[in-house]
Amino acid sequence: MSTTVISLISMGALGAVFAVGLAIASKKFHVEVDPLVESLEEALPGINCGACGFAGCRAFAEGLAQGKAAPDGCPVGGVETAKAVAEILGVEATAKQRRVAQVLCKGGEEQSASRAEFVGPQDCRIAHLTQSGSKGCIYGCIGCGTCVESCRFDAMAMNDNRLPVVYEDNCTACGACVRVCPRNINVLVDERQGVHIRCRSLAKAKQTRQVCSVGCIACRRCEKECPVDAITVTDNLARIDYDKCINCRRCVKVCPMGTIDEQEGKPVIKKQRAS
Amino acid sequence: MEFFLIFLGAVLVNNFVLVQFLGLCPLMGVSKQVETSVGMGMAVTFVMTVAAAVSWLIEHYILVPFEIEFLQTVAFILVIASMVQLVEMFLNKMSPSLYRSLGIFLPLITTNCAIMGMALLMVQEQYTFIQSVIFGIGAGVGFTIALVLLAGLREELDYADVPVPLKGAGIAFIIAGLLSVAFTGFGGLV
Numbered sequence: 371m372s373t374t375v376i377s378l379i380s381m382g383a384l385g386a387v388f389a390v391g392l393a394i395a396s397k398k399f400h401v402e403v404d405p406l407v408e409s410l411e412e413a414l415p416g417i418n419c420g421a422c423g424f425a426g427c428r429a430f431a432e433g434l435a436q437g438k439a440a441p442d443g444c445p446v447g448g449v450e451t452a453k454a455v456a457e458i459l460g461v462e463a464t465a466k467q468r469r470v471a472q473v474l475c476k477g478g479e480e481q482s483a484s485r486a487e488f489v490g491p492q493d494c495r496i497a498h499l500t501q502s503g504s505k506g507c508i509y510g511c512i513g514c515g516t517c518v519e520s521c522r523f524d525a526m527a528m529n530d531n532r533l534p535v536v537y538e539d540n541c542t543a544c545g546a547c548v549r550v551c552p553r554n555i556n557v558l559v560d561e562r563q564g565v566h567i568r569c570r571s572l573a574k575a576k577q578t579r580q581v582c583s584v585g586c587i588a589c590r591r592c593e594k595e596c597p598v599d600a601i602t603v604t605d606n607l608a609r610i611d612y613d614k615c616i617n618c619r620r621c622v623k624v625c626p627m628g629t630i631d632e633q634e635g636k637p638v639i640k641k642q643r644a645s
Numbered sequence: 646m647e648f649f650l651i652f653l654g655a656v657l658v659n660n661f662v663l664v665q666f667l668g669l670c671p672l673m674g675v676s677k678q679v680e681t682s683v684g685m686g687m688a689v690t691f692v693m694t695v696a697a698a699v700s701w702l703i704e705h706y707i708l709v710p711f712e713i714e715f716l717q718t719v720a721f722i723l724v725i726a727s728m729v730q731l732v733e734m735f736l737n738k739m740s741p742s743l744y745r746s747l748g749i750f751l752p753l754i755t756t757n758c759a760i761m762g763m764a765l766l767m768v769q770e771q772y773t774f775i776q777s778v779i780f781g782i783g784a785g786v787g788f789t790i791a792l793v794l795l796a797g798l799r800e801e802l803d804y805a806d807v808p809v810p811l812k813g814a815g816i817a818f819i820i821a822g823l824l825s826v827a828f829t830g831f832g833g834l835v
Binding site for chain 1: 703707711712713716719720723724727730731734735737738741808809810
């Protein structure tokens, strides 16, 4: 017999033997897969970003099936996914208020001068570790755009002033930019909130004035002006309590530095005052 | 004594991962937790042992008598792939959590060059059947040791202040390199 024939027969026979063995084994080790998990997984976005707190969409689907996760737990899919999931699970859909990222720094290149030149990889995390970056303010945005790179939904871009801007329509509140920022500039806020204190500086007023023309100097005017006690000044920085803020914009007008920002198209919200 | 030397040789002196640099993909991929790495080590050890035995039988009862040794690679890959399938099914049934934490690296054992390397070396060294099986076990144990050692070190690293550019794979490669240097100290033992 020629080598070709022998080769074909022997390899074919080997393959057949293993195939039979595996077929028997697959019968023996057969695992029932919960069809509920399968259908839930299909309803999810399937990008495995982990924003829900589970290790990927599959784990989240299993959590849903076991009742460990809430149907509206996927921030990326938003209301539509929550509805689809609730329908599969046969529970009432609870629409969660959509959140978007906000950049809490207004001091770009124009407002906050550099105190040194940073030469190295243009990554905020690296710049931050290198003598706290080159910017005058050691609390503000470094401006390398690491958050923009981290965004998987085209919801962020750097402007000419080397500050990130959020395209709120695209933002899914996945939190990637929040986690990646070494200075915690980005935060996730209810999309209805339109008034933001865009500063993170904990430095004293004098130091803040020296390094930035739009930094919070903790003058407390906004705190006094606020009708719903939503603003408090602690550690040389005014902070806004978004649970209380009603978008009245009175603080925006009194701020001497222009730190407080108002967004258009976000009207006054009626809220029950926390007692 | 002869079996012991083969075993020790495969485990320490010619450690497949740290001395011969075979199978580095799972070494980096599955060495984040000791628990998972032990599971991976067991799976690889099983596949290696069975593959050694079956490959030896195929080599000496099919390939050599029919003079079709040129099909060695194909035949061995067939054996390895089948064994990996078997392990995959077994793990999915017996330990779903381990199955999921191993993820893609479990089916990737198929293409793990450490196993293929073991089968080819076994033929090259002209081992007998028992010697081959011992060699397979030794290679698997050596792989497990390397994986668990690295996983243990990487677990401790979670508490260390690693410079950001080196975090993750970077520092893991440095550790693996140092481990490899340490393992060359076993050279000449057997």
